[in-house]
Amino acid sequence: MNIIPMSAGFGARIHNVDLARLGDDRDAQQTLQAALLEYGLLVIPGPVLEPQAQIAASEVFGALEEFPPAPGQIPGYPQIFRVASRATEGYTGVGRYWHSDGSFRTVPTPMSLWHMEARPDVGGDTLFTDLQQAWRSLPEEMKAQIKGLQTTHRNHVVHPLVMP
DSSP states (O other): OEEEEOTTSSOEEEESOOGGGGGGOHHHHHHHHHHHHHHSOEEOOOOOOOHHHHHHHHGGGSOOOOOOOOTTSOTTOTTOOOBOSSGGGSBOSTTSSOOOTTTTSSSOOOOOOOOOSOOOSSOOOOOOOOHHHHHHHSOHHHHHHHTTOEEEOTTOOEEESOOO
């Protein structure tokens, strides 16, 4: 397995790992877990995974959320939340703004795993940001002003604005 840090200052690309066989390789699992903690974002290029393999590879990082059945979702796989440009293939209009996945939940989603099945010729980029670095770069006066603030979602779930 090769781990190559990304030039953005966080994140790493991982090469030479077979996600479909990850469940049998405890060393690879531990290496990926450590890399996620160190880099905050992992990009692992590879082939399209069958749903069972996608779930098994995702479970290396912890328990998975389950989502209610919906048009375009894969029947029998509530752990997979499909995002698509067509409603018949998954949820549309998702992530067209800066957000943190699952922040509307009482217990926020601690991390997200994305598995791309099809990539458009143009566009389709997913952007990520290092919120730990954003916090570190704030002036101390600003940190003191916002540290105790809370935010309320439309569904009335309340969370700290920042979690340093």
